[in-house]
Amino acid sequence: MYGIDVNFLNDREVRPAEVKARSVQATPVGDRRPLYVGLAVALVALTGVGGYWLALQQQIRQMQARESELDAQISELQSQVQEVNAIQSQIGIVEAENQAIVTLINKIVPxxxxxxxxxxxxxxxxQVESLSQTGGAPPPNEPEAAPPPAGGIEIQGQACSFDDVNDFVLLLQRSGLLDGETVQLTGANLQEDPLPAEDGRCPGSPANQRESLVDYTVRANITSLPATDLIEEFNRNGTVGLVSRIDAIRETGVTEP
Structure with a gap:
């Protein structure tokens, strides 16, 4: 059996190939506003940081200037403190000298x-024949105590009677310038011979009465009270100079009124 081959190629028209041109479209870039916003934010941030840095530098300069000012004030204050310390040292010396003067004056009984x-x-x-200064004696109730720094006195003389001597001792015990507890009659002796008529007689005795005098010795310690406590005694006895010195010292505030 035979097949029939039909060749259609020979009958086909030769036509040029049609090439369809494609238009290349550009890819859209998109919205650039976020970029601009980011740049603006970054710029603002940088500007803020720069401003803060400038402000910080200004504060640092101000603090450095303040520190220099405080250093100058501290230096001045240290100099003033040294001056104050020097003045206080001088005041201490003067006060010590004044106190020494007060101590000395307080021991004085003119x-x-x-x-x-x-x-x-x-x-x-x-009648008092002699008055002499002694070293003083310990108080009768304190025999081991040291004698008073002001010392003591010894009075010798004659009296018309033993009673007169006793009265004299009592009067001395009441003196503010003597230590009353230490006023003692250490000797009293009746003279053997009566008082001669040509020498007179004791006050208050009858004219025709012949009396024998009594030789006496009285000892006492000068008071240990400070002179500032004896102003009344000094004024009564006319010791103006010492009272004036004490008043002058009181005005300086070294001693209390």
Missing amino acids: WSSLLRELQNRIPERI
Whole structure:
């Protein structure tokens, strides 16, 4: 059996190939506003950081200037503190000197005041022949104690009677310039011979009565009270100089009124 081959190629028209041109479309870039916003934010941030840095530098300069000012004030204050310390040291020296003067004055009992005190306390029937200063003696109730720094006195003389001597001792015990507890009659002896008529007689005794005098010795310690506590005694006895010095010291505030 035979097959029939039909060749259609020979009958086909040769036609040029049609090439379809494709238009290449550009890919859209998109919205750039976020980029601009980001750049703006970054710029603002950088500007803020720069401003903060400038402000910080300004504060640092101000603090450095303040530190320099405080250093200058501290240096000045240290100089003033040194001056104050020097003045306080001088004040301490002056106060110590004043206190030494006060201590010395407090130990002083002027003999002029003591003599005036004794003169005012000597009875009419007592005669004083001698008055001398002694080293003083311990108080009777404290035999082991040291003698007073002001020392003591010893009075010797004659009296018309033993009673007159006793009265004299009592008067001395009441003196503010003597330590009353230490006023003691250490000797009293009746003279053997009566008082000669040509020498007179004791005050208050009858004209025709012949009396024998009594030799006596009285000892006492000068008071240990400070002179600032004896102003009244000094004024009464006319010790103006010492009172004036004490008043001047009181005005300086070294001692209390």
